[in-house]
Amino acid sequence: MNLSIKWFLIFLILFFCLTGLASGLLIAEFFPNLIGALIAIFVTIIVGFSSYLAIQRTIINPIRQLQNSLQNIGSKDFEGIGGPFGSFNTIVSDLRSTIESLKQDKNMESADKDKFEVVLSGISDAIIAVDPDQKVLIFNSAAQNLTGYMVTEVLGQHIGKVIRVFDRNEELLPFDYCPINSNDSEEGAVFTKRNLKIVAKNKEFFANLVAGKIKEGTGINLGCILALHDNTEERRLEEMKLDFVSMAAHELRTPLTSLRGYLSILIKENKDTLKPDEFTFLTRADISAQQLGALVDNLLNVSRIENHRLTISIEPVDMIQLIQQTIEQFMERAKEKNIALGFKKDDSPLPKVLIDKLRMGEVLNNLLSNAIAYTKDGGKITVWTERKDDLVVTHVQDTGEGIPKESLPHLFTKFFRISGRLEQTTKGTGLGLYISKEIIQMHHGEIWAESEAGVGSTFSFSLPTESKGLVLDFK
């Protein structure tokens, strides 16, 4: 029994004892002798005891019942009480239903939470959610496996302390990849990047990252969700593929080397004794071998570009010399089509450029190849250079068919070929300009084309001069 009820009870008993005593004393007034005293004591006890019983029944018991009910209000042992507290039953009944439904909701929530946890831990991609201050809120088991961190180590930590993200050699900071403050559209800002290097606790791995700002996240304290897809395996396969392409290129080049080599000596050493027909046939065989070689190079380069494996090693080069050397290689082809191919020399001195000679040779090869292919017999191809501030610009101009205006923006895209009546007679994979653009851009230059249908085209590219190139970062 509750302590305060006990004291109340004791107080009541004492009170009624006193009342009984008072009644006894009153009776004793009228019966002053021993019998009177005994009667007085007896009356005192009777009155006291009766009062106690009455109070017990009418007040104490209901209170006790109420107490018990309240204690059991949430459990199955609940019993309603009768008497003066009848309306109490209704209140309690309502209360009990509310408690039941709350319990159910809690169970559901718990089940949902469990479901959520199970789903998160089942996802093979690392899922990291951060709050608007970029502190980690969610860090699933895949994230733990990939980074080497336990979830307890990272919760509440700023994401920048947990992982470092690198795009090739450039570090991306959380504000770069976690678009929290972006005021983007309803769909929410999304940052996507492939092949990033992630450096974590004691692990490093490559991954594709997709990060999205959580729309209406501020209400629930969520800022941004990152999903990291470990692509180590994919990269390995890409490596193997690249190696395969390199090996294939090597295998193709071996017979090509012999082919070109023997044809070249045969023609050179027998120029004077060969009949015109024989000379032409051999020359064409040689040209074809050259084109085959260029095709193999193009395929290899495209594969490298796709895998971000095309690299350049730069040195100061005299552009004019390189152009002249390349033109030499095309003289035979030009002669075949009766095209006048030449370099227009400018008297002003041209500064050297910082370039990868081999790669730039490929660019010139592509441009000259195209010029010859798209220029009719009897046409003219001129190459010239000029200096524009700290750039060296090279132009390859032809008097060919020209390029339709609508094709100009697409010229440098992969596999683009201009359809037209020349299509049948042109050779090529549509890769040359795409590769040339990649190479020029890697040199921090630009490439563009101007053309007029029926008049001709000019392909131009700019390269930084040696002095400017020295301050640039060539990857």
Add this chain to the structure above:
Amino acid sequence: MPKKVLLIEDDEFIRDLYKRQLDMCDMFTYAFSNGSDGLKSAQENQYDLILIDIMLPGMNGLDVLRNLKATDATKNIPVILISNLGQDAVIKEGFALGAIGYLIKATFTPDQIVQEITKIFDQHTQSQVKG
């Protein structure tokens, strides 16, 4: 201009082609089809220049190079790698092992290859004299 040249190249056609061109330019070329025969010859003769293909049967060209640099008798002979492999990693390793040049065969006619080889050799000799 090198006088005595060692050529290690397994493809018969290319081997004959290059030997022919080099000899026509007043060089004496000794050609072998595999690394171990080439190495043996390098140790027994005084070559001015060694040309090595990379894809060889048995020992590959880089291992041959490594061997040459590890032997006192041959470590100072300039080596130019000639190959149709163009992977950057391979080229880097070649230079790291001490090659003075790396030429991709398919990009040159035989004449041009001889020119390039001579140019690289002369540049190297000059820098040796200066340094």
